[in-house]
Amino acid sequence: MSQVLHPIEHKIIKTLKQTPDITHEEIAKNAQLAIDQVRRGLEWLKYKNLIEIHESEVFFVSLGKNGKEALEKGLPERKLVNYLAKHRVCTFEGARAALLESEFNAAISNARQNGWIEITKSQNTNIISLKDDTTKSSEEELLSILVNRTPVSEIKNKSALEFLKKRPDFIMLDSIKTTVVNLTSQGLETATKLSETVGERKLTTEMLTSGKWKESPLAPIDVEATAAEVFAARSHPLQDVINEVREIFASLGFAEISGNLAQSSFWNFDALFTPQDHPAREMQDTFYLKDTSANKVATPNQIAKVSESHKKGWHYNWKLEEAKRMVLRTHTTCVTIRHLAYNNPDEARIFSVGRVFRNEKVSYKHLVEFNQVEGVVVGKNVTLRDLMGLQREFYYKMGLKKVKFWPTFFPYTEPSLQSMVYNEKLGKWVELFGMGIFRPEVTKPLGITNPVLAWGGGIERIAMLKFALGDVRELYNNDLGWLRSVPKCP
């Protein structure tokens, strides 16, 4: 532990060395600090084990009923002295008449004790005579102090207090509990070594312009003390993964395209050769929008050709009405196919990233809305092996070095493959992107003549691997505790 002290700590220790066992308020008064500064300083000192704070009971004294009356009219012995001042001497009987019956004994005994009177015997009669010195007794002095409620510790003449206590109803005692501060043995040691000068706490413009810095050096500070936590604002971790994916696509020569989230069934399903009675099109898997349908889904030629392809391939009566129903896109492929249908490129490398929707029950594995990325290569001579090569390159850039391929099925690609990547952290193979070559039943009706390699998948899965999450919902909780602590570059 560093023994460099803050000026506040410095002042507190000095004060406590002089007066131990005092309250926060007393420290503030003695050290000339604000109460806030004292609190803060004590916090630091406690952490450094230089002080200890403990509870203590403080007793107070104030005047009772008789005490107050005595203060106003004087104590019985003073009353006696005042009487004597007029008469010089008197007998007991005379004094008794001048005082209350209850006061008489106390007045005689205390006045004699104070040395104010003398008692002589003459013919069986006690004569009281006044002496010269009748200055205020310590009890009287105490009475005037006790006008205000006073801590016992501040009363110097303890015997006077004891004396007053014996008199009925003169004194009231009460107490309050309070915390007081004291130096620990380590604190006492530090206090003895404390230098007298504190030094300047802060370098200021004033000090620099006046040159004052030359005379008064800066005080050392506790450079090992803990500092308050601040949170560097940042983009969302999932957005970082999306951006990383975008960068990789751009670096591989792909241009980004985007499209609407709400699409007609035509582009989401029909153009991709998904028959109108296909289970994937049912409401329990797909979100259809209430009370909307597309005005114009495609060109008349596109509609005619797609319809023909369905009739030929699936043997059913294709309905335009069904194709007009608006859905929240279930994949980004609708954006890709629409782009290809309208732009008809002979050669192209395009990609898109965006939200897609599935009507599922939300769970640790499934979200109703998530991000998908899709890349497409159009070219006269592109092959399935090229598609595999692009995958391998993409994963390599993501830091995933071990990749293998298995056959799979997608309704709109043939051949179709799925990629498996080896996850070092989990020590197992994880299924990632799917891929394939668009079926002729998809491309031909839309006038696309060259082969189209397509591949893609969910981004959340990659993010979960990257941030070691077990529950996909965590990505959308926006839990500030997580956002403020998850490393930008894990």
Added chain:
Amino acid sequence: MPVVTLYFNRLQKLLGKKTSQEKIIFTLPFIGLDIEEQTKDHISVEYSPNRPDYSTDYGIASGLQGLLGIKTGMPKLKIKKGKYSIRVDPSVRKIRPFITSLVAKNGKLDDETIRQIITMQEDLHNGIGRRRKKTSIGIHDLDKIKFPLTYTTVDRGYKFVPLTSSSEISISEILQNTDVGTKYGNILGNSQKVPIILDSAGNTISFPPIINSNLTTISKNTQNLLVEITAIDKNAAEDTLAIVANALQDAGFAIYSTKISGANNSTPLLNSRKIVLGVDLVNKTLGLDLSSSTIVSSLRKSRLDAKSQGNKIMCTIPKYRTDILGIMDLVEEVALGYGIQNLEPTMPQSVSAGQKNKITKALDSMSAIMVGLGYFEAMNFSLVSKEVQYDLTKKNSSKMISVIDSKSQGHTILRDTILPGLIDTLSRNIHETYPQKLFETGVVFSKGSNEIKEEIHLACVCAYNDVSFSEVKSILQSVFKTGFGLQCTTQMTSDTMFSEGRAANIVINNKIVGVIGEISPEVIDNFKLRIPVAGFEAKLTGLIFD
């Protein structure tokens, strides 16, 4: 996706050649099966819905035999001519017009075989049968049936003893009171007449597509089977029949034909098809340089027949391979037979320079500026709840866009603004240190005349004890000035979400593009927040990109 359970000892017997478990497990993914679960004695695999022939271990064994080289080429389906017949009454036309059938004889049913057949039947009902709507299968004990059969219709008052029941029940009761009745009854619509299969003794055989009769229930002692498939699509019915026929033949049954006549129905042929495949197309698509003979042997490993003829391959596809629609499907069969693991990835030459699009780039800049100003990025859903979007914020919901039948209560409408979601985010972070500053960019939806309009918005919220209108206004000004050189002003407005007198429209280039203000105490309280919040939301579409 459907799942099949494979017992190693049974599968090894079906393969007909000693094959290690490791080899089986390694090979399964290469015929397109995903391994779901693995134990000492069995393995569960998921198959793609395009391969209904993989709905039994017989079909899977056949596929494995090909790839392992145990048996290659097309499995031959031998159909002997049977003396069984079904006559179709024209009354079925409007309800369920087609029936197809076969007979399988002299087989042995053990528990596992029955389980495989029932699983296949279920999978075919759900997949190709579209939950029994398109096709449905009945399998019966042949020996309880007196031919010829009639496929006809009866009234809903008709009574018979259905499967697992001991007494007669009417059709109406079956549809109302049984699980299968309530589940599939809607397939029959409101039609007064329903389809029925009767035998020549007048016994009810089946009430398709709902339930069989109790009379023909199969058991371990059953040796001879009748399979009938009713359908609204003749092709689908015959495809299904072919799959069942191949599975039963592999299970050791002899297959016999059933003669079908009447009302445009006919005896199924289940013949194979021929497709011509070009060698060039195969090599061009796969990026290989395979000889005709390699292509032929690869196709045979995929359990197809193939013969080379110069530059062409004559392929024969059995009826049960319903997944093969055209030549590209055959190219894939070549790739599978050749072995996907034997394809070495290559990199195509790049012809273009890649780039992100304008919107993405603008949003990236926007994000960088907001982060620079100390704001954390939040990501919320665009499919949200009405409660958060409208009720708690007191916003007008008259133009709300809903989805149909959402399975999740929290995701039923499309958001038209981002701010409600951000305030909700604050309400889920009340235990975290303040100040809390959040921003989000994303798509919001609105209803045009009929079409859905999509625009991109930016919104932010700032929550802590000393937050004020002017603080978020400073942020607003800075974002548009630093990011896009745009000056913005604010004009007093009134908005249910904000405190009266502390809300303003955001004006850029003389157009109102959004709203800014201090969130009203009522809204803050609705979200159970105990901290002041200020924020703004601005439309970016049409402002910094089109």
